[in-house]
Amino acid sequence: MYNTKILGTGSAFPEQELSNHELEKVVDTSDEWIRERTGILTRRKVSEGEENSDLGAAASKKALEMAGLSAEDVGLILYCTNTPDKILPATACIMQPKIGAKNAVAFDLNAACAGWVLGLSVADQFIRTGAYKNILVIGAEALSRFINWNDRNTCVLFGDGAGATVISRAEKNEESRIYSTKMLSDGNYESILDIRFGGSRFPVTEERLGQPGQYIAMNGREVFKFAVRALVDRCCEVLKESDYMVDDITWFVPHQANIRIIEAINKKLEIPMEKTFLNVHKYGNTSAATCPTVFDEAVREGRVQRGDLVLFATFGGGLTSAASLIRF
Ligand code: ACO
Numbered sequence: 427m428y429n430t431k432i433l434g435t436g437s438a439f440p441e442q443e444l445s446n447h448e449l450e451k452v453v454d455t456s457d458e459w460i461r462e463r464t465g466i467l468t469r470r471k472v473s474e475g476e477e478n479s480d481l482g483a484a485a486s487k488k489a490l491e492m493a494g495l496s497a498e499d500v501g502l503i504l505y506c507t508n509t510p511d512k513i514l515p516a517t518a519c520i521m522q523p524k525i526g527a528k529n530a531v532a533f534d535l536n537a538a539c540a541g542w543v544l545g546l547s548v549a550d551q552f553i554r555t556g557a558y559k560n561i562l563v564i565g566a567e568a569l570s571r572f573i574n575w576n577d578r579n580t581c582v583l584f585g586d587g588a589g590a591t592v593i594s595r596a597e598k599n600e601e602s603r604i605y606s607t608k609m610l611s612d613g614n615y616e617s618i619l620d621i622r623f624g625g626s627r628f629p630v631t632e633e634r635l636g637q638p639g640q641y642i643a644m645n646g647r648e649v650f651k652f653a654v655r656a657l658v659d660r661c662c663e664v665l666k667e668s669d670y671m672v673d674d675i676t677w678f679v680p681h682q683a684n685i686r687i688i689e690a691i692n693k694k695l696e697i698p699m700e701k702t703f704l705n706v707h708k709y710g711n712t713s714a715a716t717c718p719t720v721f722d723e724a725v726r727e728g729r730v731q732r733g734d735l736v737l738f739a740t741f742g743g744g745l746t747s748a749a750s751l752i753r754f
Contacts, residue, residue: 430553431602432754433560434495434592435722436488438481439470439709444570446582453578460582465685469585469710471570478568479511481588483524486562489722490525493560493592497525500592501558503532504549506541506565506714508743509572510534513624517566527562538619539681539742540609541565541714542589543750546738547607549593561593565714572621574641583683584642585710589718601733605668607750608660615652615745618645649745653683654690656747657739661695664737664751672696675751676734677724681741682706682716691739703729713742730754 445468446457460466472481482505490497505518512520518532537544542565549561566588573581596602622628622639634640657680665672678697680688685706692699705720712719717738724730734754741747 427554428556429596429600429603430550431594431596431600432591432752433594434489434491434493435590435718435725436485436492437587437589437719437722438484438488439587440472440476440481442471442473444469444471449582452575453581455578455582463686464583465706466582466710467707470587472568472586477511478507478509478566478588479517479521479524481568481586482517482521482564482566482590485566485588485590486521486525486564489562489590489592493594495560495592497527498529499560500527500530500562502549502552502561503527503530504535504545504561504563505532506535506537506545506563507567508536508538508541508713509567509569530562537742537746538744539683539711539713539716540740540744540746540748541742542718543607543738543740543748544609544746546591546593546604546750547609547748550604550607553593553595559595562590563593564588564590565716565718567713567715569642569713572642574638577638577641579646580642580644583711585712587709587712587715587719589715589722591718601753603753605751605753606664607748608663608667609746609748610656610660611744611746613744615648618648619743619745650684650687652745653687653741654694656741656745657691657749658694660747660749661737661739664749668751670735670751674735675701675737677730677736678702679717679721679736679738681739682709682720683711
């Protein structure tokens with residue numbers, strides 16, 4: 427059995443920016459309301475012709491460069507997204523030639539916003555057993571393509587972006603590893619956060635075109651309650667299994683959905699905000715991309731050092747929640 431480490435990180439965002447003030451012109455909202463309720467000031471949005479897989483490819487190239495690897499060294503591409511380029515084939519396959527990872531098998535993982543942490547755990551299993559040595563785990567979204575711009579309950583929350591990580595086998599003398607990941611889904615909450623149309627239950631028909639069902643719909647209050655409860659539980663579970671205390675954590679990397687959710691979790695777990703990475707104010711909720719992008723920023727700023735104990739925690743549609751404790 428081998429240990430797993432994060433060898434490289436990268437992120438990419440579209441250039442087009444959409445500030446709260448610009449949204450004030452689109453729906454009945456205000457910069458003040460959005461900032462106070464969510465902590466979001468602005469977000470990025472893909473332009474015409476720009477694809478989710480373009481963002482994923484750009485982030486992956488940066489992660490591979492940091493790892494000192496070529497794309498041909500990658501054995502597996504795990505593309506975590508709930509806004510794929512197409513229903514078929516996997517966005518992982520669409521991205522593969524964009525980076526030239528010709529020796530890899532590529533598939534998607536859809537666990538909504540929780541995707542990247544679940545992807546990290548899947549990659550960990552393949553590394554531990556020796557099946558693969560280098561795996562690209564990408565969390566990437568083009569959520570703006572699934573937004574109802576008439577719905578102020580959702581359109582102010584989301585943004586586009588991609589984070590990529592090279593997950594590799596750790597050498598025997600290295601302390602880097604993934605200690606534990608805990609994940610849980612509750613499909614009874616299927617419909618409190620969903621995109622109803624476009625799948626095989628409600629395929630797109632002429633009659634359905636233009637109806638709200640083709641966009642993201644959410645019961646925000648219910649998601650909020652679930653998120654706080656579930657994340658606190660998952661974090662406690664990984665700490666218990668790994669035999670660490672909250673005080674041992676060097677950095678906390680929570681899903682960047684909403685600053686109030688993060689503050690509520692930190693308060694319950696007694697994690698100081700100074701130990702918590704944030705980018706929700708700049709990019710909004712980029713779903714599966716939040717954890718890998720905010721972590722990449724911290725790595726590139728030199729805040730995270732090798733040997734640091736890092737706790738990732740996330741939740742998303744499903745509803746699914748997950749936490750992972752790693753030694754960087
Ligand atoms: N601008 C102005 N007013 C708004 C807006 C807006 N953009 N959106 C909603 N409102 C109104 C509502 O219509 C409501 O008005 P009413 O009382 O007249 O009906 C009022 O504001 C209050 O609505 P609440 O739902 O009570 O507001 P709340 O304080 O709960 O904040 C929010 C809403 C931000 C969505 C919050 O519930 C939340 O953050 N929930 C978590 C959802 C989340 O983070 N989802 C994304 C994560 S999901 C994922 O990552 C997979």
